[in-house]
Amino acid sequence: MAAASCGREQGASMAALARLQERLEGLREEYFLTNRAIDEDRKRKYKAAVKIQRWFRACRVQVCLRHLTKMVILIQKWWRGYLRRKHFREIVERAYFIKKLKFYNEMAVRIQKTWRGYYVRKYIHNFYALKKYLKAVSMNNEFVRHELQEYTEMKENGEKMKDLEKKDKEKKYQARKMHYLLSTKQIPGIYNSPLRKSPDPMELLLRKSKPLTHRKQPVKSPFADELYGWPTCKEPPAFVTSLPLLPADRRKPQGPFRDPAEVLRQRYKPLEPTLRARESMYSAPGKAREPTRREEWRNPIHDNEFLPFSSYHKNYEKYEPSLFKSDKYGQGAYGTKYFREVYPKKWIADKDFETLFPSIALFEKFGKTYSSTGQIV
């Protein structure tokens, strides 16, 4: 029995197993599908839940924030209003001040503009003063031109006068030279032709002029032969050549006065320099004396040059001994210490000649007494 039941059970179970096994394939798939559906469902729900929660939380936070923002705005509004109201006054004052300043500047510019224009036109670039100045300049120019014109005219006149005078002088000189052409009573001169009504002006000039005397030898001034004339003067210095004449009827003055002629002669005595100074070596007499000068140069009397000091010769003048008197050991004594050679060996007697007469005392002193300057007395 048990075995049959077991067998039936086994057979049922075998059939169930086969049926399960058939469904197994589909079961897997079913299982999978169901799980998938559940999973998806779960995910969907999860997401929906998250969404709802998010939304809600966001609303809560937004409400909080909105509240905060409103508060912040309120605070800031009140604070800023307060600050601005505090500084408003200052701003207004400042703006007002600036506006006033601008206005004043404008007005000051206007005043300065007018003043400067006036000042410049009146004092610096004064048009009328410039005009006056230019007029003054032109008047001054006229004046200067006039003066200069006068000056040139004066100079020209001066020159013309000089020319005329020169010509006049020449004419007069010619007339004086040709005085012999003057007409006499018998013979009319060449300038006084009888056919003329009145004589020629030259004739009148001849009548007026003095005849020319013989030309004196031109007085050769002592300085005429110099290479360069005496500085500015054309004539030599005016040495007085003739005495001034006193008036003839002059009464002799009372008192211890010398004869005036004598005094004048003494006073105006001409300078008489030495011959050497009076004439130069280039004048004619000077040249004539040239040979004597050369002679003098060649044959001076006094050969010694001028010695500056009296004892000059003592140091520099040395007596040069003659060749005859010098021997080996210097100058011999002959001629200076004694004038007579003495040879005692040749003496017959052993004494020198004796003088018969006593020597003259004065002659004994010769060569023995000296003056203070070393000269032999």
Add this chain to the structure above:
Amino acid sequence: MSQRQVLQVFEQYQRARSQFAQAVADFAARPQSIDTLRSAGVVCLLRPLLLDVVPSIRQTAALALGRLADYDVELAEAVVKAGILPQLICSLPEENRYYKKAAAFVLRAIAKHSPQLAQAIVQSGALGMLVICLEDFDPGVKEGASWAFGYIARHNPELSQAVVDAGAVPLLVLCIQEPEIALKRIAASTLSDISKHSPELAQTVVAAGAIAYLAQMIPNPDAKLKRQVLSALSQIAKHSVDLAELVVEAEIFPVVLTCLKDSDEYVKKNGATLIREIAKHTPELSQLIVNSGGVAAVIDCIGSCRGTVRLPGIMTLGYVAAHSENLSMAVIVSKGIPPLCVCLIEEHEDHIKAAAAWALGQIGRHTAEHARHVAVANVLPTLLDIFVDTCSSEDLKVKAKKALKNILQKCTYLPALEPLLHEAPPSIMKYIIGQYSKDPQASPSKTVWILFFCLIQPDTVSFGICHNSF
């Protein structure tokens, strides 16, 4: 007997020497015989005669050497090379005045040729000797010495400085005060040569007190003296404002104007030069000249002269007008423009024309009024002709163009500009058109004309002018 014969030989020798020296001196005075003398070796033969015993031979030898050196540079160099200078000056202080004069003549004849020869003279120590000559009493010696100084100082500043260092300037100022006219002339000319090189040298001359004496000599009737004095004063005044003021303080002003009317041309020229040197420094000095009537005198002087004598006068007007517009107006009022215009037309020399063009430019450049006066005098066509002319020099063309430019930029007097429109080259035309375009009352015919011109010249300037006028 033999003594006399010996002496006779010496006498003959001396006579021969003397005759030789005299003859050479006479021949040296004639230019045709100098070449023969040179080839005969005359310089070496004259050298020992300079140290001869007899004074007259020394003098004649020195005179002959001076005439030889005077003739020619080569002879002067030969004289220097032959070593004559030391012998010439070694015994100078003890010599008599004729020798000193002849020695000064030699030195001057050598120094005049070139700076190197003058340097050789300075190096041989001749300056000290010349100063000794300047201290001499004889006016002829002083004249020779100062002439030599003048020729030495003429060449360059170093030589001038050497002359000043030798102490010549106070002595020269003393020479100026001497009564002899020739000495005054030479001393003035030497001072002029010294002071022309640099301000320091001029200052030295002024410090010696020269200005007062020079100013006193301006009214002197001698023409050559006046030339030198005016030249000296102008060389002093040209260097700086202070020196010019010192010269003016010496009260030259009305007196100098009489020099501008002198009959001698060079006196006029030097007088105008002096005024120019004073006028060019500052407006105040120019004002002084205008106030004393100097401008009128200068204008008359320009009108009466011809040639280079006019040049300093023209430059004076230019300088005076350049300083300020009031002075320029003063020049115009003194009738300065017609003589300048005449100068431009008449003169042949380019540099005088250039100076006249420059002066007109300076007068007309200040304001419209000045430009109008210049334009009315019919100067602009002349300037344009000069600018366009092919045979004018570069300098003249540059100056004419500048003058035209300066005047045209201020000229609003349109009738004077019309004749220029036909002939002007483009560089001038732009200024003329510029002036037309600035005119608010230009007539329609003129605007057409301007347009025509602008169209031919498509450069930016004319474009700008077109834009400006429409």
